Amino acid sequence: MIRDLTDAEARAALPLKWGRAPEGTIPAWVAEMDYAPAPAISAAVNAAAGRGMLGYPPFDHPMVGGLEEAFRGFAERHWGWEVPAGSTTLTGDVITGMRLVLEHLCPPGPVVVPLPCYPPFRTIVALAGREAAYVELDPDAQTATLDLAAVRAHFEAGARTLLLCSPHNPWGRVLTRPELEAVRDLAAEFGARVVADEIHAPLVLPGSTFVPYLSVDPDGIVVTSHTKSFNTPGLKAAQIITLRPDDTEAIRSIPFEANHGYTGLGMVAGAAAWRDSDLWLLTLRQRLDVLREDLADLLATHLPQARMRPLEATYLAWLDLRAYGVADPAAAGLDHGVMAAAGHDYHPGLEGHLRLNIATSADRLAEIVRRLGVALA
Ligand SMILES: Cc1ncc(COP(=O)(O)O)c(C=O)c1O
Structure with missing residues (x-):
């Protein structure tokens, strides 16, 4: 029931989130989801x-x-x-x-x-x-x-x-x-x-x-x-x-x-x-529940020193990456094809954090975390 947008569909549907990302970069910053709208709303x-x-x-x-x-x-x-x-x-x-x-x-x-x-x-x-x-x-x-x-x-x-x-x-x-x-x-x-x-x-x-x-x-x-x-x-x-x-x-x-x-x-x-749209929302939360588990597994593989408190709500993960010694992990990610949100925008002066939007396909999420792992290695 939650339909993933293809890259082309996402570029058309989400001009801010996807439009700001250079070609080949996966956007995971602003709080929008790479999913088709709930059918009742579209209708x-x-x-x-x-x-x-x-x-x-x-x-x-x-x-x-x-x-x-x-x-x-x-x-x-x-x-x-x-x-x-x-x-x-x-x-x-x-x-x-x-x-x-x-x-x-x-x-x-x-x-x-x-x-x-x-x-x-x-x-x-x-x-x-x-x-x-x-x-x-x-x-x-x-x-x-x-x-x-x-x-x-x-x-x-x-x-x-x-x-x-x-x-x-x-x-x-x-x-x-x-x-x-x-x-x-x-x-x-x-x-x-x-x-x-x-x-x-x-x-x-x-x-x-x-x-x-x-x-x-x-x-x-x-x-x-x-x-x-x-x-x-x-x-x-x-x-x-x-x-x-x-x-x-x-x-x-x-x-x-x-x-x-x-x-x-x-x-x-x-x-x-x-x-x-209750059913759509229920399905969305089930999808996000799976994605937060995927995220934990992906972090363990690609960013084992990342710290994250349990994500109880939202699809916006707050990652503490200070162990990697990179002041601005979002900037490092951008150099490696991921556009995440810089932690210091949320807490001025705080280094080594970023906010990651996980509301995308499982494949994109895996690629996002893999790229961040390379960026911070
Ligand atoms: C906590 C919070 N409040 C407000 C907004 C923005 O809401 P609006 O577009 O209705 O101003 C956001 C968007 O991500 C948000 O996370």
Whole structure:
């Protein structure tokens, strides 16, 4: 059910991921998958385009195609979470939504950003005119967890917002209920806001359980979208989810000119993803489960000194390659026909790491790791 794209198909379908890679280089950087879209999404988008549904979406936060309804059903079926009706506000994409939330819902003061982080987190904090207060993950820690003592120290120094990524890219971790409760309690102590990016939530792999942040902390704010799990990032329709009426009112009062990036086709795609694509998603997670095992075997063969914590969610593996003594393994990989993401983009100053996108065919993954092995030998 998960169909691998050929190289030619991938070049046509994924112009950013594949277009940036020189001929002969295998791209394994940006978070897109080398798979054909879920059939229900293609069918819904094709039908909508066939009907000529290419106009502006209405202004007043409509749920065209039942996007919110579909998400509520998904959250109930997959996570047992009852999302109240009327808690979704549309925005173009998750990164825009996070920035708008920072600008309009979060108290003044520095913003705590755990590192390594998805690089745009740092950019949006700057765009929102805020100072970032970093909490660094010890690269030698057995388990990637949030250093709450460091978060507390930032709150004591005046920070009032925490950007959480749950499940975490690039840690690959699924934060547990006790961890989320501890975050909630700490934020409550300081009157701080927690903004959770849950875009990878449907990509929790067998063995781990996703806990929606808002099911633990109704004062939190979640931004999510169908686009990562269903490989639809070109179809813009992300969701800001707020349970506090004052938040919902404030976020919906943002002038249209500042929040206009969502599209009708994105809403159609989102509804088809959340409502009609469970089987495809299940099959995807089974495929990724096999690929993460393949990755462990391939690393043992070609990069035996690589270190990797268990990949609990996402298809983005965070590899510690410091044992090879190469400061920028992604640059070395590029010289040998693999385009991975440089670790220092996720954690400035951190050497010897890279983030590898494994959502490709088993053959390509094997070739990627073999080439990286040659690059670092
Ligand atoms: C954690 C995280 N948030 C947000 C995004 C981007 O989402 P969007 O394209 O909706 O801005 C990504 C993309 O890889 C991501 O990994």
